[in-house]
Amino acid sequence: MTHREYFGTDGIRGRVGASEINPEFVTRLGYAAGKVLAGQGTNKVLIGKDTRISGYMLESALEAGLSAAGINIGLLGPMPTPAIAYLTKTFRSEAGIVISASHNPYYDNGIKFFSSTGHKLDDSIELAIEAQMKLPMTCVESDKLGKAMRINDAAGRYIEYCKGTFPSDLSLKGLKIVVDCAHGATYHIAPNVLSELGAEVIEIGTKPDGLNINHQVGATSMRATVQAVKEHDADLGFALDGDGDRIMMVDERGKVIDGDQIIFIIARDALKAGELQGGVVGTKMSNLGMQKALEQLSIPFLRSDVGDRYVMELLLQNKWHIGGENSGHVLNLRYSSTGDGIVAGLQVIAAMLRSQLSLSALSAGFDKYPQTLINVKYNATKLSPLDDNSVKSTVELAESTMGDSGRVLLRKSGTEPLIRVMVEAIDKDMSQSWAEKIADAVKNQA
Secondary structure, eight states, X not given: OOOOSSXXXXXXXXXXXXXXXXXXXHHHHHHHHHHHHHTTTOOEEEEEEOSOXXXXXXXXXXXXXXXXXXXXXXXXXXXXXXXXXXHHXXXXXXXXXXXXXXXXXXXXXXXXXXXXXSSBOOHHHHHHHHHHHTSOOOOOOGGGOOOEEEOTTXXXXXXXXXXXXXXXXXXXXXXXXXXXXXXXXXXXXXXXXXXXXXXXXXXXXXXXXXXXXXXXXXXXXXXXXXXXHHHTTOSEEEEEXXXXXXXXXXXXXXXXXXXXXXXXXXXXXXXHTTOOOSOEEEETTSOHHHHHHHHHTTOOEEEEXXXXXXXHHHHHHHTOOXXXXXXXXXXXXXXXXXXXXXXXXXXXXXXXXXXXXXXXXXGGGSOOOOEEEEEEEOOTTSOOGGGOHHHHHHHXXXXXXXXXXXXXXXXXXXXXXXXXXXXXXXXXXXXXXXXXXXXXXXXXXX
């Protein structure tokens, strides 16, 4: 594949005001995207955003660029990423654009695109947009300029969609649920979904001010959700990230339930209901305990590279439905074309109600293997430590010694000169010991 200059695995992301997340660049990006999409017959694009203060600026810049290319724009306002994917399909728009940096702090932001099917754009289209950005920016004639309109009922439409994914014969009545929206895009969505289905809802992280998104709340900072579950004696807690495509949960005892456990619960419930199609896709970071638990149920399991984009690729290739990452990206293609934190949480609750088990009992389906992660800096101008024979031999020794009781993963960081050494093993001491030995071997060559 040709090298992409701007697009990463999840769109374009960076610090606001830097070389790519600024008004001038984003206006050109909007124009280039408009030109490429118009060449494919596109007439209308939806734009949604999370609650970062920079979203107003970037929304206006995108709107200007798209209009200059002759594209009509529907403005959704603050909406979760999966909502934008869903609404792109239901409004029969040719593309959807999300302004968000997901779980990052407020001073970052990003742009990502969805196709008319609600999936991320093909690499070929992203490459065509980058090529168009190298050409001069012009403007269509005045009578051909794109028009913009605000879609005022977007939130209500998505709330009804989420509720529709929950079994009609079940109710949340009698359940007390903490929902942490990370002061992000789900702040006006998730509490309404849960309360309209009958739950007593305790809200946290639902007062965005443009600067507090993901700050000490949400799926990347679970302390607030854990504390609220304990304080309110709740049955469970939801913790979503800034753009709502990621979820972590908390059981009634205050224990965090991660993405791997959520995926396992959903897959096992689908198997019992006779609705599991094929198997499950995880990533190279998915816990070995989940893999073994799925094997015990005779559920096939595949690992992709890290990133929900790669999970999606394997799901589509195999025509499977369920997959995701331990960080909380959970995909179920029966319901959504991208990771959807609210929908995933509702599926877990449905499994609880059908089995008449608490979340702690339901999540006891597999034992997580202890995992040790060590980051090692290396000199990027030298030979990669991953190619060094002493590092390879240390890894081989670890793998042969642990056998089926553990696994090793070494990978380069995509953003900084680090080798990430990860070891999972059946006990913590073994995991720690081998991770340190491998990290030492990497350091000696770094």
